[in-house]
Amino acid sequence: MPSTPRAAVLLATVLTLSAAVLTGCADNTATTTASSKDLSDVEIPKTVDPDTEITVGSPEIQVALKLSGQIDKLPFKVKWANLSGGPQCSEAFRANSLDVCSAAEIPSIHAHWTGLDTKLVAAAFRTDPIKNPIYELGIAPGAGIDSLADLRGKRIAYSPGQAQGALVLRILAKAGLTKEDVKLVELPSTGDVYPTALGGGQVDAAPLGGVNIKRYPAKYGKDGGKTIPHGLRDDPSHLWVPTASVSDPQKAAATREFVTYWAKAKVWIDTHPEEWIEGYYVKDQGLSREDGEYLVRTGGHPAIPGDWTETIANQQKTVDLLSKETDQKSFDAGILFDRRFEKAGAEAVAGTGAETGAGS
Template identity: 50%
Template sequence: MIRLKAFPILAAALVASLALTACGKDAAPAGPKLALDAPLPETIPAGTKLVIGDPTTQRVVELNGWDKDLPFQIEWAQISGGPAVTEAFHAKALDVGSAANIPPIHAIWVGIPVKMIAVRLRKDHVNFPLFELGIAPKAGIKSLADLRGKKIAYSPGQVQGEVVLRTLAAVGLTQKDVTLVELPSTGDVYPNALVSGLVDVAPLGAGVATKRYLDNYARDGAQVLRHPPYRDDLTNLYVRAETLHDPAKAAALRAYVKLWARAVEWQATHKAEWRDAYYVRQEGLSPEDAEFVVRAAGDPVIPRDWTEAIGMQQSSIDFLAKEGGQKRFDAAEIFDRRFEALAAEAAPKIAVGPAPAQTEGKTNP
């Protein structure tokens, strides 16, 4: 049985620094506490600040100069991924985190109440998964049928952990049939673990991570395999539930969700510009490699209605609760549906699906 925990993150010093600057910012607001089923305020008081760990949106916003006239202040934190966001939330050093679908579930299980305030999917999630399975050069694995007895990198607080467990289940294996090696997937931890022989298999991000891994080690026998059919494409913005009790921050979050959606739409409709500005000039990829990565990212979509996303989360909760011995809960509890219509309204070119029965102001279940 897997024991869930929050990983110590490599950026611990950054979290500690943010915690110092955050002192007092989460004290009870001067006015009345905003109920979690009250309509979102629209007026943002002067001096309102959000600490946001959303590096991709940051780059788009700064590239376009959209941060110059915002009605609130943003302090960008170089924090992303489930373990890092969990640590920052625990330290009350972060207002907004960006991650895949599992970190909010994991946060609940480690005792941090959170709410999801924005959802993003992929148009063609079958051909453009978020993750693929990196295979070590000397692992002797030719197909998923060869996983029995192998060492597999595992991160219980991230979607990579679900990818691993779903893959085992799909090929008729259990956790006892392999050795799960708990490692956070931050930085180059997984590629290094593969090439050093620490693990035989590790889920890598489809795109940049898999491209670099194969470029560097395919000649030695490294390869990448697709995981079995399973939707791994849900990403989201999420916040500590207590942050939403502050009317000023709730109003700023309302505005930030729209800014985030605008950034997602810009990436989808300005792929060449994003490719050159970010992957070529900032990340140092060749134009050919950058083009590959942009294609591998697929096309994002923002659902007008979160019903499908809630169902996806419920499936993950049910599966992981059974696999990890955790308490099952209702997925709808971690979606703040007051935000449901905002992103789609701000990004009409990539919005999909019918509008929900109620638009903004829809209360939590």
């Protein structure tokens, strides 16, 4: 179904602006890499000074802590920032205005290649991630794509430095293709940009997440729009920090405590679906109850490993793939993880079933 004139104008604007922004980001990636300071021998204090303050960008966890009554129990001061994800958080890290951020696996890799020294201090996954993926591959009406093998020669929405962009490269690798076998169209993955691009025929395929997996075929299915599974694990989520923040002993202690509350919040979300639907999806995000129920139903359950060996091994595979496909120098993925925090999350939820060896 063709896009409306207004939608076409909006998308054209997004295409123009995003191309400029993303090209600028691509130019920056070639300049330097981060020094990746080793903090393994720096001891974290056993207790945190209650006057210590950290700035946290994790809106979902903020709401969960409020709903669960835990937010006022944090043993330090928190300044909440209404942002999360790679581009927003990396910009805030560079401005020295953020200490902790919720993000997927890719931003830390991208940051290393742009000279920003950061660490991952917590890791979570979904149980049964193939059955409960975060993304599905949206297919445009008339694109002639029924399987991953059909992607050859097609236009695919691509967001470098974000989880969706890495997933596209992993999908191509699974299909035996490279980026030279398709046309990657650089677009930000925010809001309804990808569904609009698919429905308007600007791209043939794009990774869709959240309620867009449900909404896109409902809106464009009569014209042939659909989603297909990619069959890959796409569920890593992390707490991400600038290395400078956790180099400070008291901020490191506060971050460790926050990891424990983050883990407990994830378990609370999983075990209180009704409160979460009403308090977060409906009241905070403005979604319908039906959408909230869909997201809970398809979200799987949290898995928070206390051993990051497999997590790091999988991160290394992603580093190596991105290195090959983006002409960047590969590096040891282990330098991205601050293993002083490795057991904090799992120990905080011990006995709940969430403390698993996920990450494989």
